[in-house]
Amino acid sequence: MAERPEDLNLPNAVITRIIKEALPDGVNISKEARSAISRAASVFVLYATSCANNFAMKGKRKTLNAGDVLSAMEEMEFQRFVAPLKESLEVYRREQKGKKEARKDKDKKADSEEQDKSREEDNDDDDERMEEEEPNDEEEVDN
């Protein structure tokens, strides 16, 4: 029996929320339709990835970048997505930058505090630092 890629599905709750927000109030969606859309969304990611990868390869690059994905959208006849995607990307970049700087500041503060304060303070800082470090900025998808 073929292995069903169940874990490659996107979370139902999020998909449902996106659908509901796109529709006027009072409109509902059947479970089957929702499930179908969810699968189509997974398929969309796969195709878009493949398409984007072709652009990366054309550019002799081994890493997919945002530009490749945008080119893929055009190729897939979803040009109208490009503008909103570029906007979202700007917001995302700003936020990432903000996070990085916040982390740098926190580290600087933590360092000087460690030198002055007692252990209790250290523990608090450690906790904070762990939370900050979770979203790994430099992380890339690696096969």
Added chain:
Amino acid sequence: MAAAAAAVPGPGPGPAEAAAPGEEAAGAGPQGPSPARLARLPLARVKALVKADPDVTLASQEAVFVLARATELFVETIAKDAYVYAQQGKRKTLQRKDLGMGACSVLALAKGCCNGGFFHLSGGAEIIMDLFFLSPKMGEKNFYQRLQ
């Protein structure tokens, strides 16, 4: 008149279900149809799909983000297109049959996808989705060729 308004979102038991707090737009901008906001889909799940492609070596975090956002736009588009068909049928509940016809975007997806003629399909959204589950491994792209 059992138009069961039972679109009660099942308790989808995904591990990384809700978008992580860090990923939701803190004080998002204008609430429009597609506001410039951060992704609601968990990037980890999207990343898992990207990794499923054996031809992909690396993907930047930005790329994964844009993919997630694009997927959301895609879902919105399909839902809206389907709604048009449901309305014609005087229904307030979207059903699966509304998707196949309204999903011209999905067909374009099926038809167009890079290298044009990558595969061709004649049946709309249903077929793409069924195929998705027929393929034993995501890595095997020859399932596309089986169509031709």
